[in-house]
Amino acid sequence: MALVLLPGLNNLIEDISDEKKLAPAVVEAALREALLKGYERYRRTLYLGISEDPFEEDYFSNFDVGLDLEEEGYRVLASKIIVEEVESEDHQIALAEVQQVADDAQIGDTVVLDVTPEKDDFGRMAAATTKQVLAQKLRDQQRRMIQEEFADLEDPVLTARVIRFERQSVIMAVSSGLGRPEVEAELPRRDQLPNDNYRANATFKVFLKEVSEVARRGPQLFVSRSNAGLVVYLFENEVPEIQEGSVRIVAVAREANPPSRSVGPRTKVAVDSVEREVDPVGACIGARGSRIQQVVNELRGEKIDVIRWSPDPGQYIANSLSPAKVEMVRLVDPEGQHAHVLVPSDQLSLAIGREGQNVRLAARLTGWKLDIKNAGEYDQASEDAVVAELIAQRQEEEALQAEAEARLEIEQAARAEEDARLRELYPLPEDEADYYEEEEVAEAEYEPAPEEAPQATEAEAR
Template identity: 90%
Template sequence: MALVLLPGLSHLIEDISEEKKLPPQVVESALREALLKGYERYRRTLYLGISEDPFEQDYFNNFDVALDLEEEGYRVLASKVIVEEVESEDHQIALAEVMQVAEDAHTGDTVVLDVTPEKEDFGRMAAATTKQVLAQKLREQQRRMIQEEFADLDDPVLTARVIRFERQSVIMAVSSGLSRPEVEAELPRRDQLPNDNYRANATFKVFLKEVSEVPRKGPQLFVSRVNAGLIVYLFENEVPEIQEGSVRIVAVAREANPPSRSVGPRTKVAVDSIEREVDPVGACIGARGSRIQQVVNELRGEKIDVIRWSPDPAQYITNALSPARVRAIRLVDPEGHHAHVLVSSDQLSLAIGREGQNVRLAARLTGWKIDIKDVETYDQKREDEVISELIACRQKEEALEFEAETRLIAEQATRAHEDARLRELFPIDGSITDENILSSISPDVNSMDNQDLLQNTSSDINVINEE
């Protein structure tokens, strides 16, 4: 059949490519898929009101669309198998018919035939399906490129602008770099700071938390204001010594959303110096607190404690409990990372912090279980007895875990040995693979989704570019 003309096809592809920031080849592929879905819809409409739809889900897998950019049109092609007796006209063709034009044809060969319908027969519903599927495919390609673009970012911290609000989430516009278009990212409620004022067009520094696949939406960007990585980034940008490598951030413990409103956000940062003459804490705080104040301002007043890291656990725990003054540290169970911290009665509440926030952050920062004890009422003998029981329980649990892991490894080795023996006794045909099995039982998701793409009616595909 004749080529179905699409005037301005080349310009249409170029315009869509430029507007959507997609390669022309990607736009062409999306257009071919959309036209094929439009042809499928055209064939199905022929049976509307007459009989049930006779086409199965993968019925049109042997059909394809060829674009002709020079003549600005397209053709629908069908691959058919040569047979003696035709059972399906869409998938087979009679040998006698083919031999009229190719005398050397044989049964089992495949021929490609032009099955393009007339433009007038294509129908408004088929054109509307083509239009809608094209828009959907372009969106999918955009999301896929976004996923690839942001997944490989060296710097996970972005400048974001508030666009709108959806339920409890803030939708923000972010960009991966200069001259790159802005894309939408979601800031969920759990990743928002309580002191932030998210108003329209307000800008914030956000941490790119993840680029994940969301059902029915494709790749989505999720950003965070509570991630500890944001703290590291802000200090790296404010402290030249960190950029140069003479000061390093060893650990960060952050509680950006405390369990109670009476407790504000707080962070503890452990820093160390590579060079002896450099004071890591002083470098991070800056003259009169100028450097740390910039970080605090960006985090809308969040309290930040910068402490010095130490290879000595007792000294590290002492520093982490700042600003409380510690009288003594007892590492009661070094293997289990359990320590007793002895403080005077007037420092007890300061060491624990409001609702336990200070000791909780210190424990996260150091990786030790910390018990704050009043030095005046501390009974070492009784505490040692309690700790001995705890150590015994811990060792018993570790022994049980080790036994379970050993048993699991032995069972896995036995199963692997049995599988290898069965494969020797009953070899499997090499053509049967896991991929073949999976593909035979997996539904054609794209086809299922595309069945729902029947809404607006239009016969002009060119209006896609206007959307």
């Protein structure tokens, strides 16, 4: 068959490459695949209304499309196996037919034949399929490029612009850097902030949460406004001492979407200083609260408590309940990280917070289970009895867990021993192959070296 001409093929590839920001080789591969799908559609349409489609899913796996960029055209090629008797004309060719042009042809060899249909025979349905497949393949390549581009991004915080809304998600345009085209990212409902106003073209700082493969959509970017990493990034950019390393953020506990609307978003940040003369809390707050105010503004008024970290768990817990004043912290079960926090009666509601938000965040920040107690009504003896019972219960649960794990290890070891015994009695094919291979290696390693001929003595030489 003759070459099917595609006038302007080179310009088409260059234009698509520039528009989609894809390499020309990628565009060429997508075009070849699309033309092949078009050819497959053309073949199937020949049976429409006549009989059932005789082609299986992988029927056209031996077909390919060759692009000729010099003459600007393409050919459809089929790889066929040489056989004595042909059963499938699309996959086989008779030996006698091949020997008319190649005398040395043999059965089992493969030949590549040009099976390009005439351009007029291709049909509208095949052309439409080619166009659709090309568009889909280009989108897939763009998504793969996005995945590679954003997967190893050093800075996880991006500037995003609202472009549209889909159900409860906000679709935003983001870019990985200067000169790179914007791509779409999804901000799900659970990652939005209640105080944000997501109007069209509004810009926000977002945290790149993940780049994942979504069924039927390919690689997809998911961003978040509620992730604690966004708070860390904002402080790092506003506080020079954090950038220099003299102040470090130890832990962050954030509740960006409280369970009740009557409670606003709130975050607790624990900071520490590497240098004694530097006040970590003061450095993060700034003169007259200027630095922390920038963070609050970006988070649309979210409350932020900056507290000082301490290696002493009792002091750390007391600091974490700020702004409440703590009278005493009793570490009633250090191993189980359980503490009683004693506060004055007038500080009780402040320490607990509205709907328990303050103590909940303090517990997340410190990693301790915290019980807020009224200092004036605290009965240490009865509380210790309750705690002792809880400790005994915890230790019993831990012992049962350890016993179950030990029993599981014994069962697994016994099962592995039994499997090894059975494989020794009834070896599997791969075991036998490994055995013979090892035997051959051993024989090669221990093959005796050929004896050297004895050296002739001086007298024999004479």
